[in-house]
Amino acid sequence: MKTMKEKILAKENLAPFLDELLKTYRVVAPVRAGDYSLYRPLEHGGDICLDYLRPIKSAKEIFFPQNETLFYFNKRTNRVVASPEGEKTTVLFGITPCDLAGIIAQDRIFSSGTFKDSYYLRRRSQTILVGIACPIPGETCFCHVFGIDRFASEIADLFFIPLQNRYLVRVNTEQGGKLVEHLQEATEADLREAERLAAQPVELKEEIMPIEELSHLLSEEFESPVWDDIARKCIGCAACTFVCPTCHCFDITDEIRRDIGRRSRTWDGCMFPMFTLHASGHNPRTNATQRIRQRILHKFAYFKDNQGIISCTGCGRCVDVCPVNVDIREVLKYLSETLKDASKK
Amino acid sequence: MIDYQTEIRKRAAELLKNKEVAMVIGYGAASLPNRTMPIFITKPEEADKLVFNRFCTNNLSVYLMRLKELGRLAIVSKPCDVRTIVCLIQEKQIERQQVHIISFACPGVKDGDGKFLSFVCANCPVTTPPIYDSLIGDGREVKQAEDFIDNVTEFFSRLPQERWEMFKAEIAKCIRCYACRNACPMCYCKECFVERALPRWIGEGAELTDTMIFHIVRAIHVAGRCGECGACLRACPMGVNLGPIAKKIQEDMLNLFRHQAGLDPEAPAALSTFELNDYNDFIK
Numbered sequence: 001m002k003t004m005k006e007k008i009l010a011k012e013n014l015a016p017f018l019d020e021l022l023k024t025y026r027v028v029a030p031v032r033a034g035d036y037s038l039y040r041p042l043e044h045g046g047d048i049c050l051d052y053l054r055p056i057k058s059a060k061e062i063f064f065p066q067n068e069t070l071f072y073f074n075k076r077t078n079r080v081v082a083s084p085e086g087e088k089t090t091v092l093f094g095i096t097p098c099d100l101a102g103i104i105a106q107d108r109i110f111s112s113g114t115f116k117d118s119y120y121l122r123r124r125s126q127t128i129l130v131g132i133a134c135p136i137p138g139e140t141c142f143c144h145v146f147g148i149d150r151f152a153s154e155i156a157d158l159f160f161i162p163l164q165n166r167y168l169v170r171v172n173t174e175q176g177g178k179l180v181e182h183l184q185e186a187t188e189a190d191l192r193e194a195e196r197l198a199a200q201p202v203e204l205k206e207e208i209m210p211i212e213e214l215s216h217l218l219s220e221e222f223e224s225p226v227w228d229d230i231a232r233k234c235i236g237c238a239a240c241t242f243v244c245p246t247c248h249c250f251d252i253t254d255e256i257r258r259d260i261g262r263r264s265r266t267w268d269g270c271m272f273p274m275f276t277l278h279a280s281g282h283n284p285r286t287n288a289t290q291r292i293r294q295r296i297l298h299k300f301a302y303f304k305d306n307q308g309i310i311s312c313t314g315c316g317r318c319v320d321v322c323p324v325n326v327d328i329r330e331v332l333k334y335l336s337e338t339l340k341d342a343s344k345k
Numbered sequence: 346m347i348d349y350q351t352e353i354r355k356r357a358a359e360l361l362k363n364k365e366v367a368m369v370i371g372y373g374a375a376s377l378p379n380r381t382m383p384i385f386i387t388k389p390e391e392a393d394k395l396v397f398n399r400f401c402t403n404n405l406s407v408y409l410m411r412l413k414e415l416g417r418l419a420i421v422s423k424p425c426d427v428r429t430i431v432c433l434i435q436e437k438q439i440e441r442q443q444v445h446i447i448s449f450a451c452p453g454v455k456d457g458d459g460k461f462l463s464f465v466c467a468n469c470p471v472t473t474p475p476i477y478d479s480l481i482g483d484g485r486e487v488k489q490a491e492d493f494i495d496n497v498t499e500f501f502s503r504l505p506q507e508r509w510e511m512f513k514a515e516i517a518k519c520i521r522c523y524a525c526r527n528a529c530p531m532c533y534c535k536e537c538f539v540e541r542a543l544p545r546w547i548g549e550g551a552e553l554t555d556t557m558i559f560h561i562v563r564a565i566h567v568a569g570r571c572g573e574c575g576a577c578l579r580a581c582p583m584g585v586n587l588g589p590i591a592k593k594i595q596e597d598m599l600n601l602f603r604h605q606a607g608l609d610p611e612a613p614a615a616l617s618t619f620e621l622n623d624y625n626d627f628i629k
Contacts (some may be wrong), residue, residue, distance in 0.1 A: 017603050034518070034582055034584060036584070056582070056583070057520070064418045066520065066521075066550055067549060120389055121349070136543075139377070143365070159367065165459065166570050213371035232385055233383045233385070233408075235407060235526040235527040235528055235580075236527050237522050237524035237526070237528070238521075238522040238523060238524075239524045239580075241584045242521075242522045242582075243521075243582060251549065253543075253545075253549050255548055255549075264545075266549040266550045267550075269522065272540070273525075274540045275551070288411075298600075319376070319377070320582075321524075321582035323576075323579065323580035324383055324403060324528075325375040325376060325377065325380055325382035327375075327377070329376070330376050
């Protein structure tokens with residue numbers, strides 16, 4: 001595809017730009033919520049908050065909310081009586097490269113292969129993605145391990161690169177192009193500044209073995225005692241899975257009042273003991289070791305086997321929120337060291 | 346000035362060397378600044394991994410139930426954490442001989458960026474360990490005269506309607522990850538009511554009232570059993586702060602039922618005893 005002309009938007013014109021979008025679209029963007037930001041629908045363009053490295057939760061809930069109604073049914077007639085209505089087209093603005101990578105993983109689960117999820121697809125197809133570059137990674141970030149480009153994304157319709165007092169806007173799709181038609185074109189100097197920014201070296205400190213190699217080793221080390229060491233301090237909450245851009249497990253429940261039932265789905269967490277409890281009472285994963293092994297293998301081995309990519313984007317959110325400092329980077333480093341030694345023997 | 350960290354390491358190494366305990370549960374260096382993390386030491390030569398500083402925030406008692414099969418456990422424990430061990434003993438979840446408590450008079454731990462004393466610590470009613478096996482330092486109370494953000498007084502100085510709105514705003518932040526529950530040593534139910542499917546007690550997540558019920562039930566369930574360690578507050582990824590309410594409930598237990606949690610392992614548990622002169626003005 002031929003790249004379209006880059007555009008320029010002055011930073012001071014961002015809020016008016018968003019206000020203009022709000023006339024036609026639902027706009028979701030990072031909004032301040034106390035000590036952090038969250039992706040939330042904007043009421044006014046000025047509500048956007050880009051002061052934080054990234055919102056505390058990932059953008060996955062825009063397409064796959066924590067709890068959503070699938071349909072209402074009548075218990076007596078066993079018929080569906082109502083389905084939720086679609087929303088108008090959404091512009092998801094200010095989405096970070098790690099979260100865009102998360103959407104690539106979610107797309108594989110919900111919208112490719114044999115089973116397509118109509119709820120996810122409806123929202124996904126009605127959303128225009130506007131990414132934003134991440135010039136300086138945070139302390140817990142490690143997206144470079146997964147080769148994520150902090151200055152471009154192939155799935156974003158538009159991609160904003162913050163320069164001194166303006167944004168360079170890269171246009172990837174026609175749909176995106178329509179939103180910035182009226183903006184002035186970028187000059188050679190703007191492009192050079194963006195290139196300089198992207199070329200700036202950042203300190204990368206993670207000594208994780210090449211992820212492909214690790215992924216291969218992992219699938220052979222199901223019975224390794226390392227999993228016990230890793231799992232010992234885990235307290236089994238779902239903080240890591242709920243903030244994760246790629247975790248996608250859910251539970252389906254019915255709530256019935258009189259004759260009318262509501263079928264909904266809700267995020268579930270593989271660290272909860274109840275997660276794999278069968279109706280028979282049998283639970284194939286009875287302890288923390290089995291559960292944490294599942295989480296790691298799912299992200300770094302099974303997902304790769306099934307979907308062709310690793311389902312971690314290195315956003316570092318799980319590192320930030322874990323109450324007991326289960327640091328996925330340390331886990332991968334530890335696995336790299338111990339499994340490499342074990343495989344040599 | 347005594348070096349707590351050196352003393353703790355020394356004591357841990359001795360206990361392991363003499364085979365008095367199978368494991369020492371303590372604090373180790375974390376991957377992030379202003380943090381420590383739980384570590385589990387089984388060899389005397391590994392005792393040097395133990396650290397002690399103002400960021401030893403986790404309540405390690407949460408691991409006792411899970412690891413008790415290993416044998417006798419030594420645990421580095423702040424006085425508030427000791428209170429939860431006492432509660433576990435009172436409730437017959439562990440035996441007194443099961444644990445070797447390494448404790449000290451506590452100056453309080455720091456919150457977040459390390460600038461402030463945690464408000465939980467600033468309001469701490471028990472700064473010396475009620476029971477212990479090894480005492481580090483002289484056990485004399487440490488004066489807490491550091492800066493902290495007093496949101497307990499602030500909360501209760503407001504009108505009921507305002508408090509209700511503040512409570513709702515806190516609840517709205519909750520993502521139901523249950524980190525608060527899982528970080529709490531007193532939340533040891535094998536099956537929490539929120540996960541019970543038959544019958545289902547609360548809805549799975551769309552309604553604010555469902556989330557509210559989880560927090561209200563948990564607050565009441567730990568009435569008279571809460572060591573006031575603040576582990577639930579610190580575990581929360583979303584910064585839900587129901588600290589003032591938790592604090593108030595423990596104060597009510599003291600004022601109305603003369604009960605302070607976790608001081609005497611021989612004392613009966615508050616929620617499982619009844620006395621004729623118990624406060625009962627709520628029965629009209």
